[in-house]
Every structure is written in structure tokens, then in C-alpha cells.
Amino acid sequence: MKRIFQYKRMYLMLGLPLSALLILLARVNGAWVEAFFVRFIYRPLSFVIGSVSSLVPFSVTELLAVLGVGAVIFYLCRVIRRIVKSRRIKHELYRLFVNALCALSVAVFAFELCMGLNYYRRTAADFMGLSVTGGTTEELYELTSALAEDMKTYRQSLGEDENGAARLSDGDRYETSRAARDAYKKLSQKYGFLKAADIRNKPLVSSRLFSAFMTTGIYIPYTFESNINVDVPEFTIPATMCHELTHFRGFMRENEANFLGYLACAESDRDDFRYSAALMAFEYCYPKLRQADKELASKVARGVPEGVLRDIQAEDDYWARFEKKAAAQVSDKVYNGYLNFNGQQSGTQSYGEMVDLLLAYRRKNK
Numbered sequence: 001m002k003r004i005f006q007y008k009r010m011y012l013m014l015g016l017p018l019s020a021l022l023i024l025l026a027r028v029n030g031a032w033v034e035a036f037f038v039r040f041i042y043r044p045l046s047f048v049i050g051s052v053s054s055l056v057p058f059s060v061t062e063l064l065a066v067l068g069v070g071a072v073i074f075y076l077c078r079v080i081r082r083i084v085k086s087r088r089i090k091h092e093l094y095r096l097f098v099n100a101l102c103a104l105s106v107a108v109f110a111f112e113l114c115m116g117l118n119y120y121r122r123t124a125a126d127f128m129g130l131s132v133t134g135g136t137t138e139e140l141y142e143l144t145s146a147l148a149e150d151m152k153t154y155r156q157s158l159g160e161d162e163n164g165a166a167r168l169s170d171g172d173r174y175e176t177s178r179a180a181r182d183a184y185k186k187l188s189q190k191y192g193f194l195k196a197a198d199i200r201n202k203p204l205v206s207s208r209l210f211s212a213f214m215t216t217g218i219y220i221p222y223t224f225e226s227n228i229n230v231d232v233p234e235f236t237i238p239a240t241m242c243h244e245l246t247h248f249r250g251f252m253r254e255n256e257a258n259f260l261g262y263l264a265c266a267e268s269d270r271d272d273f274r275y276s277a278a279l280m281a282f283e284y285c286y287p288k289l290r291q292a293d294k295e296l297a298s299k300v301a302r303g304v305p306e307g308v309l310r311d312i313q314a315e316d317d318y319w320a321r322f323e324k325k326a327a328a329q330v331s332d333k334v335y336n337g338y339l340n341f342n343g344q345q346s347g348t349q350s351y352g353e354m355v356d357l358l359l360a361y362r363r364k365n366k
Contacts (some may be wrong), residue, residue: 013101016111022112026120027343033121042250047183050199050248052226055176059202059227061220071284075099076180115252119342123355127193128364135359137292143355143362144289144300144333147282151308152212154275165314166235168272173230173237177201178242187260190267194260196249199226199242207231210320213331216240219235219247233314233329238276240332253344255353258284259361262354279311284352 026033031127032206047146083092125132135143159167168176177200188194199218203226204210210218210229217228230237242261251257258280263276290297322328336347344350 002321009102013105016101019105019108019112019116020262022117026117028118033117037117038121038250039259042115042118045114046224046248047197047248050197050291053223053225054197054199057202059199059204059225060223061202061225062205064223065076067075069332073318085207092315096192101142101157110355114224115219116245116342119344121250122250123253124193124260125360128191128361130357131365132356132360135363137296138354139291140285140289140292141296141300141360143358144285144297145303146362147285148300148304150278151275151282152248152303152305154271154278155305155307155311158270158275163314164307164309164310165170166272166275168234168237169270173201173228175205176237177203177228177241179265179268179270179273180238180245183270183273184242184245184264186267187264194249199224199245199248200229201226203228203230211318212325212327214322214328217244219244222244224248233311233318235272235276235279235311236315237272238268238273239280242273242277247308252342254339254348255357258351258354259357262358263361266279273358279308282357283312284355288352288355 079092079096083089086092124130155166158169158285161167170176180201181198184194185186185198204227207229208231210216211231215229216232216236217226219226226241226248228237228241228244230239239261242264243257244261245264246257247261250258252261262277262281265273268274286300289300332348339347339350348354
């Protein structure tokens with residue numbers, strides 16, 4: 001045991017208490033997160049690493065995940081071999097524990113430096129001067145009606161697949177990624193706090209696996225990559241791409257990612273992007289309107305075109321295949337706990353809180 005604590009790598013364990021200290025300081029007073037961390041640590045890191053990883057057309061994260069699994073299996077085989085050869089079971093297990101703890105410590109500390117502390121920065125509403133106070137039923141009705149009208153307008157110009165669901169303007173996910181990058185660049189010119197490196201979205205080879213976990217996209221802080229599930233109904237992909245690009249810009253709260261992703265899609269000159277954003281926002285607004293006033297909700301629903309209804313049904317049918325499986329339920333609980341830990345008390349329900357931001361934005365920009 002004494003020999004174990006003589007390992008030189010023991011200092012790597014300091015990452016855990018340092019991470020805990022940073023989180024505590026951010027929760028007590030988050031002003032330094034914006035003034036120092038975002039400005040001098042996150043932005044330079046994200047610009048350099050994001051620009052480099054974006055040079056590669058495929059997901060570096062997926063490659064590293066495969067290599068990582070292989071490395072872990074190889075290491076465990078070596079541990080077993082040493083145990084069989086030396087018969088020092090207790091010593092080898094202690095060393096395995098120390099190495100695992102060191103790896104965890106480094107991963108946690110890197111996570112906080114590359115993303116985690118952004119949960120405590122200034123809100124997008126603060127940057128944009130929005131007063132997020134909810135809204136009246138009438139305001140919610142006007143917003144939902146406007147989104148329904150947008151869907152109707154933009155859906156008309158889109159092609160359809162063999163099942164009658166909307167298709168994107170191109171069949172190339174890399175071209176769609178470039179369009180998302182350009183749309184966000186235009187939004188960044190309007191709101192300077194969103195300026196960042198122009199990274200590309202990466203389509204995931206393992207998209208179906210991510211669907212099993214009910215995940216449409218994931219932002220990886222270690223590689224500063226926006227990874228996109230492309231197995232889903234394709235008309236939802238533009239909104240997901242812009243959502244993940246929001247995370248890259250340091251806004252980690254899910255309601256802000258949905259809201260800013262919506263605004264980015266709206267800046268695109270492509271109707272499929274505008275439709276994707278309008279549909280995503282409508283799917284959050286309509287249930288809230290129905291809860292507030294069923295009659296007004298029915299009035300909006302009667303104006304939704306048949307093509308849009310087919311798209312909503314196609315989306316529901318796709319996710320119905322996964323939502324009741326164990327992987328999806330475990331994923332929901334784990335991610336809900338993760339969001340709670342990082343200050344989003346409403347957990348996965350925070351995605352729908354974009355409605356309050358949309359109402360505030362609409363109120364300010366009438």
C-alpha cells in the first residue's frame with residue numbers, strides 16, 4: 001500500500017478537488033466565469049482545437065471512442081497477465097484503482113475547462129436584453145400561430161420522400177453542415193457575443209446507436225466537435241445542427257441552445273432550415289398553448305397543413321421504436337441527473353423552456 005502512494009502520477013488526482021473547487025466558486029459567484037474563464041480559457045481553447053478537429057471530415061470523437069475501448073481492453077489484459085505472472089493480486093488491483101482514479105480526475109478537470117463551467121456564465125437573455133417573464137395566453141397563441149404560418153410557408157417549397165415526409169434541399173450532409181455554419185455566421189454578425197470559429201457538424205456513423213439513446217446530437221468538449229445523428233427524419237437535422245453549434249459557442253443550457261439554434265436557422269437563406277426551426281419551436285409551443293387554452297390550440301391546429309402533420313407523424317413513428325426500450329429510459333435518467341447537477345433544475349424539461357425565450361424575443365422585437 002505504501003508503495004502505491006509513491007507513484008509519481010498520484011498528483012493527477014488533484015484534478016478532482018480542483019474541479020470541485022471551480023464548480024463551488026462558479027455557483028457562489030459566476031461573474032468570474034464570464035470575465036475570466038470564457039474570455040481567456042474557453043474561447044482560445046475552442047477556437048484552436050475546434051478549428052483543428054474541424055479540418056477532419058469525420059467524427060474524431062467516434063474514432064477516439066473506438067481506440068479508447070481498444071486501449072482499455074488491452075490494458076485490462078496486461079493487468080490480468082501481471083496478476084497471473086506475479087501472483088500479487090492485491091497490489092495489481094490497487095494499481096488499477098489508482099490509474100482509473102487518475103484517468104477520471106484528468107477527464108473531469110478537462111471537462112470543466114472545456115465546457116462545464118459554461119453552465120454558470122451569463123445567460124443569452126442577459127446578452128440580448130430580454131426580459132424572460134413568461135407570457136400571457138394571448139401572446140402564446142400569437143407565437144404558436146406565427147410558427148404555424150411559417151411552417152406552412154416554408155414547407156411548400158420542400159420536396160418529399162416516398163412516405164410524403166419533407167426532404168432537405170440537398171442530400172449531402174456535409175453541404176447541410178456548411179449551410180448551418182453559414183447561418184450561424186450570419187447570426188453572429190448580428191449578435192457579437194456568438195462569434196466563434198466556423199466549425200463543421202460531423203455526421204455520426206453510429207447514428208442508429210444514438211437513436212437508441214434518444215439522442216439527436218451531442219457536443220463533445222474534449223474535441224470541440226458537434227456530432228449529429230443523421231438517422232433521424234432529415235427535416236429535423238438543420239435545427240439539431242444549429243443547436244449543437246450553440247453549445248460550441250459556450251452556451252450550454254438546453255433552452256438557450258434551442259432558442260439560439262432557432263434564430264440561427266432563421267438567418268439561413270434555405271427554406272428547409274427555416275422550416276426545421278419553425279417545426280421544432282412549434283412542437284414546444286403547441287403543447288403549452290393546449291395546456292393553457294384548448295380552444296385556441298384547436299384553432300391553430302386546424303390551420304396546420306397536411307404535409308406538416310405527416311412530418312410530425314413521421315417523427316413520432318421514428319422515436320416510438322426506441323422510447324420504451326431500456327437504453328432510452330436509462331439515458332433519460334442519466335442525462336436528467338447530469339443537467340440537474342449543472343444547475344438546470346428542470347432537467348430534460350429545460351429544452352421546452354425555449355418558449356419563454358421566444359416570447360421575450362417576440363415581445364422585444366415586435
